[in-house]
Amino acid sequence: MPGTQTETPYVGSIGMEVHAELLTESKMFCGCRNAFGGKPNTRCCPVCLGLPGSLPVANRLAVELVIRAALALNCAISPIAKFDRKNYFYPDLPKGYQISQYDQPIGSGGWLDIEPEAGPRRVRIRRVHLEEDTGKLMHLPTGESAVDYNRSGVPLMEIVTEFPPDMSSADEARAYLVKLRAILTCIGVSDGKMEQGSLRCEPNISVRPAGSAAFGTKTEIKNLNSFRAVHRGVQHELARQSALLRRGDRVAQETRGWNEARGETVLQRVKEVEQEYRYFPEPDLRPLHIDDAWVASIRASLPELPDTARVRLVEQYGLSATEADLLTQTAAWTAYFERAAGLCGNARATANWMMGELARLLNAAGIEIEQCKAGPEALAELLAMVESSKISGKMAKGVWEAAFESGEAPAAIAARQGEQISDADALGAVLDSVIAAQPDVWSALCAGDEKKLTFMVGQIMKQTRGKANPGEVNRLLRDRMPGGAQ
Amino acid sequence: MKPLTHCSLRALRDAVRSGEVSAREVAQAHLDRITEVEPAISALLAVTADDALAQADAVDAARSRGDKIGPLAGVPIALKDVICTRGVATTCGSRILAGWKPPYDATVAARIREAGAVMLGKANCDEFAMGSSTENSAYGPTRNPWNLACVPGGSSGGSAAAVAAREVAGSLGSDTGGSIRQPAALCGIVGLKPTYGRVSRFGLVAYASSLDQIGPMARSVEDAALLLEAICGLDPLDSTSVDAAPFTATAVTRGDIRGLRIGVPREFLGDGVDGPVVAAVRAAVEALCAMGATAEECSLRTVRHSLATYYILAPAEASSNLARYDGVRFGLRAEGGSGHAGMTEASREAGFGAETKQRILVGTYALSAGYYDAYYLRAQKVRTLIRRDFDAAFERFDVLVTPTSPTVAFGIGEKSDDPLAMKLADVCTLPANMAGIPGVSIPCGMDRGLPIGLQIMGRSFDEETTLRAAYAYEQATHWHTLRPEVNR
């Protein structure tokens, strides 16, 4: 290719459909328990199996949770919860239709604010509605197919962004999802578990030449079950579509699946014609009235939302915006931070520790902060010991790792590992041996090369396996240097 | 005492309660009658003799222990085969559900059982309750006890014929566009479609959910009222059921109809209604006036759109309700198709009859994008207008009186090739389903040896007044005492 051609810049447009399973005790239209996993087809009844003659009865709590989410997303609330049938044939859909909401979603016209690196942005939300989840189709090794209906009828909330899309980059797509998940978990409507599929996101993506008014053909991506996958998937798809257009090819309207291992999207299904769903009002359910008093009482019960918490954390604890973002990623993080900071009285150290050591260990263990055995009380206890120099920062890391692993109190762990060595005689002997072993470094230090001090302290810490009191070691070293107290 | 199969439901209940006869004797007498006449009538798809006798014994045992026994103790009844009965095949008159045994009881099935009634069998019907003659059953037609060459009406033809032929004392049917009242008229019995929401639909295999309603069929108004009392009321399993003022049978048989204001809508007595039917209805109105009611002709201008409206709304809902028969979880799974789509297609092709397929096609079309506004949405609006017309009429009148069917029973096969003529059989009954109001059919005359039915419609949830008018008429006339040939 001749290098004289200038590359056409392309602009991305990203819309997002998010499905969140709601945290209700029972399913949407029957009394079966709403839970994850379990032996196939052990949580179903005539209603969620769609047996002839069965009828749905709407779960009022599910409606309430959707109102809750819609309020948190700044939506207008419909005066009724009306249901419609979405008709299509699929083996995981027992009735041959899904009970959903078509022309009157519970929430509409909302938004949420994101702050990716490129700058703050408001993403408008077109609708928040309630529907029922489908069963799960499985392909057996025998070549046969089987369906597990445990998930059939689980209440599912769908959140759709407005068109034209407000997002154009993978960063924004991820920021949107991070914020949405923070809000949904904070208000207790969803557990936000992307790996388990209780929070599922399907971005739709198109690109168009910069300056062009017409939107390009869009594709939908499925199988994105982590924030990382969302970021990579969107980025890959934007690049793939741009490359197609640059070559003069066209983008086909299709559904693509994210392949994590190969790091690319692969074709799942071509959408030649729009599926005909033949929506009509569900005659088996009378519309539920949502009166102002109900909405007001739900609004009053909303906890502090992540955006508000973020601002408050910055003001109240002097945190940076980035720190506050991280500490408000879920309600559990905020609660953990505030409890620990309150107990130990050191917000800065608490924030640092949570964003560093705690985040690292959670990541490595692949668990959520809710499952962490070392609670905020443990962290506060640890930080208090560091503050009062009972243990060194280095020793604290070891103690914290042990506490994270076992859930044992840091004080007890530290006691067992032995307190810091502050005794001048004991440390003096170590000093002697290190100076003897490093005569050149010692001479340089004595000659005024201050940088060598860190090295010497490090050597002493190594010999004492981190138990030496660093402050004491410093003092003793300076005492021995020429011009010292001795 | 008369032969047990000639007794009313009320009389049997009283005799069992007093110990004059045992529930087992009652059940056995009716089972014998079934054996005798079923070869000619074919009203029942299943006879549950063993279960019935065991249940009758349980009633007798409870009585001899001195336990409280229910208001329908020992009463032999049949359920239309679209009503789910736990462990007893429920086919809906369709091949696609051949042999399907529901794992649960419909609310009405549970309620009549609790009331002490003894179910003798499941009654034949048009496939998924779609039809007016019971000829659309995959298991063959039911014959009219008054003339075996004639249809019993439909879709609850089996429920009507079984009662008329005295195989059972009462039965339950379902009515979407006249499916209780029209066969009741054609078989010379009483059939009530209650107000939409009065009786739970849980366990009623859906045809058109916004129109379907279960109701009683019996040989007297009081018997029908006793059945309604047992099955009606709010059901937490059906969100469309209503917590209305309770209904009691005694309220129907007490009091008179002096001062009752009767409206006679002229749209129901025009072209297409046979002369003898018109004459019988006019005579009935006179009889009611002789008892102190007043009558006046009136007009319900929008009811002429009922048929067109019905044939949009009902097939639309049916096309969705019947989507679950895909061969995956229950019912017929036909071989031959490949993949899920192929299996579904083959199973539905083999499992559904012609009328059902036609209605699914019509309904699918009516709901399609681009046609929804022109058909379904418009039909809903017309339905609202029809309802308002009735509301206005009920400001002036307490009940409306019309024929139930424009003709008496027609011959088997006579209208099979003329779908429009068949659908006109429901023209008098459809409006009550559109408006959701109660309607009862009672015998009011004979034409060429076949019964004529009188329809009385009332205000929503005013089954009491509706049935009281029917009861007064019945007490003053002899039509309900006539018995068809097959009984001799």
Ligand SMILES: [Zn+2]
């Ligand atoms: Zn269930």
